[in-house]
Every structure is written in structure tokens, then in C-alpha cells.
Amino acid sequence: MLAAAAQAQAPKGANDKINVACIGFGIMGQGDVATTVTVPGVRLAAIADVYQGRLDKAKELYGKDIFTTRDYREVLARPDIDAVIVATPDHWHQIMACDAMKAGKDVYCQKPMVQKVEEGEAVIRAQNETKRILQVGSQRASSILYAKAREVIKQGLVGDVHMVEAYWDRNSALGAWQYSIPPDATAQTVDWDRFVGHAPKRSFEPIRMFRWRNYQDYGTGVAGDLYVHLFTGIHYVMDSAGPNRIMSTGGLYHWNDGRDVPDHMMGMYDYPKTASHPSFHLAIRLNFAAGGGDGSGFKFIGTEGVLDLAVGGALVLRRRPKESEPGHTASNFSKATATEIVREYQKLHPAQKATADGMRATNEQRWVLPPGYTEQYAHHENFINAIRSRKPVIEDAVFGLRAAAPALLSNTSYFSGKTMHWDPEKMKMKA
Ligand SMILES: NC(=O)c1ccc[n+]([C@@H]2O[C@H](COP(=O)([O-])OP(=O)(O)OC[C@H]3O[C@@H](n4cnc5c(N)ncnc54)[C@H](O)[C@@H]3O)[C@@H](O)[C@H]2O)c1
Numbered sequence: 405m406l407a408a409a410a411q412a413q414a415p416k417g418a419n420d421k422i423n424v425a426c427i428g429f430g431i432m433g434q435g436d437v438a439t440t441v442t443v444p445g446v447r448l449a450a451i452a453d454v455y456q457g458r459l460d461k462a463k464e465l466y467g468k469d470i471f472t473t474r475d476y477r478e479v480l481a482r483p484d485i486d487a488v489i490v491a492t493p494d495h496w497h498q499i500m501a502c503d504a505m506k507a508g509k510d511v512y513c514q515k516p517m518v519q520k521v522e523e524g525e526a527v528i529r530a531q532n533e534t535k536r537i538l539q540v541g542s543q544r545a546s547s548i549l550y551a552k553a554r555e556v557i558k559q560g561l562v563g564d565v566h567m568v569e570a571y572w573d574r575n576s577a578l579g580a581w582q583y584s585i586p587p588d589a590t591a592q593t594v595d596w597d598r599f600v601g602h603a604p605k606r607s608f609e610p611i612r613m614f615r616w617r618n619y620q621d622y623g624t625g626v627a628g629d630l631y632v633h634l635f636t637g638i639h640y641v642m643d644s645a646g647p648n649r650i651m652s653t654g655g656l657y658h659w660n661d662g663r664d665v666p667d668h669m670m671g672m673y674d675y676p677k678t679a680s681h682p683s684f685h686l687a688i689r690l691n692f693a694a695g696g697g698d699g700s701g702f703k704f705i706g707t708e709g710v711l712d713l714a715v716g717g718a719l720v721l722r723r724r725p726k727e728s729e730p731g732h733t734a735s736n737f738s739k740a741t742a743t744e745i746v747r748e749y750q751k752l753h754p755a756q757k758a759t760a761d762g763m764r765a766t767n768e769q770r771w772v773l774p775p776g777y778t779e780q781y782a783h784h785e786n787f788i789n790a791i792r793s794r795k796p797v798i799e800d801a802v803f804g805l806r807a808a809a810p811a812l813l814s815n816t817s818y819f820s821g822k823t824m825h826w827d828p829e830k831m832k833m834k835a
Pocket of ligand 1: 431
């Protein structure tokens with residue numbers, strides 16, 4: 405391992421190939437690999453997975469010569485590999501990320517960075533001691549839409565933000581993690597003990613492996629899976645290290661399929677004042693049986709306006725009219741008079757959108773993502789650029805722990821019924 409570390413430390417030039425391997429080649433591992441190989445100069449070198457079906461899939465996709473193994477340590481021992489993507493279930497993230505950095509590899513570690521808050525310190529220490537690049541895989545931190553939201557708020561266009569709302573709705577079996585269990589999953593095709601790892605020992609149960617999110621032994625519930633994306637977005641947009649008070653409730657109301665985590669959750673969070681922003685409250689709701697359909701987004705509510713951010717969609721800024729800008733009443737007059745009132749109003753206030761129905765004018769601006777843009781690509785590109793330049797990534801281990809901790813502590817609050825007190829700067833529990 406030490407020899408490999410020394411070799412991989414050699415700096416990479418702008419034209420050198422970056423050899424990447426992936427550990428855990430399921431839904432996201434396949435997505436991450438498909439993205440990273442489109443970044444110029446990246447070459448896929450190896451895949452590790454404990455299920456033979458996924459190794460077969462790797463050869464189908466990337467050719468029979470691709471190196472595959474069920475033991476991720478064989479990947480880490482290869483001196484030709486510069487970086488690894490860790491896209492296994494959550495209970496492996498900390499161990500594999502630390503092992504990989506100690507073996508001299510740069511790491512793209514899927515979110516949540518850790519399964520338990522206490523594991524975060526080891527990842528930060530390994531990042532600092534090995535001087536490896538670690539990018540956590542909550543790709544929103546690289547989105548230009550979130551960067552625009554951050555700029556709009558920093559410019560004061562919504563005034564002081566004292567309240568943020570975030571939500572996540574899903575309404576399907578797949579959305580609720582009832583993923584397919586392949587019929588060829590047997591004790592021969594699956595290395596069950598390697599999947600279980602340090603989690604409590606059990607005999608082979610394919611459902612627990614292919615639907616691992618449903619079990620606390622391997623996953624982190626809806627909060628670790630999805631809230632963590634919301635925290636990443638909020639921390640980035642609000643330039644915040646995180647909340648200091650965490651309260652959570654919820655229940656298992658609909659998907660009673662043997663899972664031991666809730667399918668509905670609501671959380672309340674207090675964010676302390678920082679150098680750049682006043683204190684604010686956050687309310688999150690998540691619903692896996694949402695009759696209205698799938699969706700996710702944020703509302704940043706300021707004293708002068710509101711900024712709506714729909715995930716993967718548009719950013720909309722609505723600003724309160726200035727006190728000096730009168731509203732208008734038009735719809736209670738005849739059509740001709742109403743039209744005249746709106747015309748006159750529009751002449752005086754051309755920047756505002758007045759309608760015959762509106763009692764008050766609205767002042768709306770909208771930004772949409774350019775066609776073809778993906779934050780997933782931007783996030784991988786940020787990682788690959790950092791491997792070459794040795795400059796910091798957008799979402800390092802400190803950011804990763806600060807995004808994961810309030811999500812994981814939401815679970816602790818839900819299961820214990822208690823309020824959690826967290827120091828987001830020191831990244832420690834408070835008494
Ligand atoms: N950033 C995102 O938008 C996003 C989206 C989906 C998933 N994820 C994250 O990616 C990770 C994987 O999720 P997924 O949906 O791909 O799960 P998955 O079950 O589809 O894939 C996990 C893979 O890891 C393999 N595996 C399990 N233990 C292993 C071990 N010890 N060594 C090697 N391989 C092992 C499994 O066989 C499986 O192929 C999770 O942490 C999840 O939170 C992130």
C-alpha cells in the first residue's frame with residue numbers, strides 16, 4: 405500500500421491520463437462512471453463490486469479487458485490507479501474513503517460521506533494527513549443554478565433571509581427504494597460477507613443487499629439519502645456551516661415492506677448567524693407517498709423577496725414592491741377602464757408586470773439552466789481538475805461532514821424524540 409501511495413503522489417500534467425476505478429458499480433456507480441469517462445483525459449481502469457452481475461455489466465459496458473474484482477483492496481493495491489469513486493452502500497463510505505486515501509488515491513465519495521456522525525473525523529484526518537483530494541458526491545454544490553442563487557442572496561436582492569423551506573416528494577415504488585432483486589443473486593454470485601462488512605452479521609438475504617436503503621444497518625434513511633442533498637444546497641447557497649439545533653419527526657405510514665426507517669419526515673433546524681448572513685430557520689418535509697407527484701425544491705424567504713429554486717429546473721426571484729410603488733386595482737372596473745389603468749400603471753412602472761387581476765404588481769426574474777447542462781458533469785469535472793491542479797475541490801471532507809451531520813442527526817432526533825445540539829463550526833455534538 406505504501407509503495408502504491410508514493411507512486412500515485414506524482415503530480416499529473418494537463419495532458420496526462422487520469423486512471424479512475426469504481427468501487428460499487430450499482431445505480432450510482434454506473435452513473436458516476438458514465439459521467440467521469442466523458443471528462444477529457446479520464447480513463448476507466450477497474451471496477452470492484454461484491455455481486456458478479458455488476459462485474460459482468462461492467463465488462464458489457466466497458467469491454468472484457470476491464471479489470472474487475474469482488475475485493476476492493478485489489479483495486480487500491482494497483483499503482484496505475486489515480487482515483488477511485490466510492491459508490492457502495494453508506495456503511496462502507498468512511499472505511500473505503502480512508503483506505504483509498506491511505507493507498508495514495510484521490511477519492512470521489514458518494515454522499516452521505518459517512519453513515520455515522522462519529523466517522524467524519526477520520527475522513528477529515530485522512531484527507532489532511534495524506535493530502536489526497538476528496539470530493540463528496542452531492543453534485544448540487546457544483547451547479548451553476550445554486551451558484552446564481554448564492555449570488556442573488558449575497559447581493560441582498562431578497563433582503564435578509566430568516567427562513568428557508570425545502571421539500572422532497574416522491575410517489576412510486578422505485579422512488580421509495582423498492583429496487584429489483586436480480587433472480588441470479590445467490591450465495592455464489594454475491595460475496596455476502598463483504599457486503600455486510602462491519603454491520604451486524606446475518607445470513608444471506610438478497611433483499612437487504614439490493615434494497616439496503618431500507619435498513620439502518622447499511623443505509624441512513626430518507627434523511628441520509630435525500631436531506632443531505634438539501635443540506636448541501638442550503639449550506640452552499642447560504643454560505644453556512646450548518647444548524648446548531650435539530651428537531652425531527654415523521655413515521656412509516658405507507659411502504660410497510662419490512663423496512664426499519666420512516667417514509668415520511670419533517671425537520672426543523674436553527675442556523676446561527678454567520679459573518680455573511682443573519683440567523684435563519686429551516687423547515688424540511690419529505691414524503692414518499694406524495695399524491696401530487698415527484699418534486700423537490702427550496703424557498704429562500706427574505707425580508708424583501710423570495711427566491712424559489714426547483715431542483716433541476718428554474719430559479720425564480722420575486723421581490724416585494726417598494727413602498728413608493730403603489731399597487732393598482734383594475735378588475736373591479738369595466739374592461740376598457742381596467743385596460744386603461746393597467747396601461748397607465750405600466751408606463752409609470754415599466755419594470756413591473758401588471759395585470760388586470762393583480763392587486764399588486766409583481767417583480768419577477770427567472771433563470772433556467774442552459775440545454776444540456778448537468779451538475780453531475782460539473783461536479784466530476786471539478787474533481788478531475790483538482791486531481792491535476794492539487795487545488796481544493798468544491799465539496800471536501802469538511803463540507804461533506806457538515807452536510808451529512810444534520811441529516812444523520814435528524815435520524816437520531818426522530819428515533820430518540822430529542823432535540824440534537826450540534827456545533828457546526830467544530831463539527832462536534834454539544835452537551
Ligand atoms: N449523488 C446522487 O445523486 C446519488 C444518487 C444515488 C445514489 N447515491 C449514493 O451512491 C451510493 C450507492 O447507491 P446506489 O443507488 O448506487 O446503490 P446500489 O445498491 O445500486 O449500488 C451499490 C453497489 O455497491 C456494491 N457493494 C456493496 N458492498 C460492497 C463492497 N463491500 N465492495 C464493493 N461493492 C459493494 C453492490 O453490490 C452494488 O452493486 C449510496 O451511498 C447513495 O447514497 C448518490
